[in-house]
Amino acid sequence: MKLEYVLLSLLAQRPHSGYDLRKWLQIEGQFLWSRAHHSQIYRALRTMESDGWVAHQVDPREGRPDAKVYRMTETGRDALLAWVRGPYEPTSRFQEVDFVARFSITVPLDREAAVRLIRTELTYRREQIARNRDRDRALHFEDPIPELDQELARQVHEELHQRGAQAVDGWVAWLERMELRLTEGKSVR
Known part of the structure; x- marks a missing residue:
């Protein structure tokens, strides 16, 4: 942007x-x-x-x-x-400043454009979740250096995935609440 x-x-x-x-x-x-x-x-x-x-x-x-x-x-x-x-193209990372800025600028200027923006982001995030949520996340090591703790690396990798999944789920829930507010005039909680 x-x-x-x-x-x-x-x-x-x-x-x-x-x-x-x-x-x-x-x-x-x-x-x-x-x-x-x-x-x-x-x-x-x-x-x-x-x-x-x-x-x-x-x-x-x-x-x-x-x-x-x-x-x-x-x-x-x-x-x-x-x-x-105009058209909006989501990025692979959610909650990007481009979306946040564009959304905050768009909402008070054109409610219908804001709804389209939300729906574009929602569609992209739902497809992203469907592609990645249950993918094989196994870490494979081949001749790692002695200092590398493979088990700890696996644990941290999984924890980061879980944290990311929670964060993107929270983002999707927020987008859904905003879509409702914009389309039905419901308050956001």
Whole structure:
């Protein structure tokens, strides 16, 4: 996912300065976009402005440098909605930041697109579980180094599989609750 869509989603709510965007990403949005350096944010804003997605006005500040305050344009709105409504391709790892960010951006903009997103993720995860849950997980060793504790390696391997299975099951349960909430208006617990 591109940083531009995260920034557009914030600008869909209200105008922001580059500093405000960076501060939001470091605190509230730390799970949506990891480690956005201020140079990345300003570079993205310049690109978005040259593409016509955003425009800025200078906000004079007494005793400090003036701030550029960015607003989304109609072209930016169209780009954001096209992305929200566009296809989503799940990754092999669940709970990826791409899905979480896209879902959090999509829900308030287009409920039907959010339902499609959830259903795409659910279908992929259910198929992934069906393919992998009962696969042969036996570890095979051939001339291992003396320090390698084969029995401990097998135990840890199995524990990690069980932990992963519990985590993906929890993820699927959450997706199912969100699908219900979006389609039937039921509260999520």
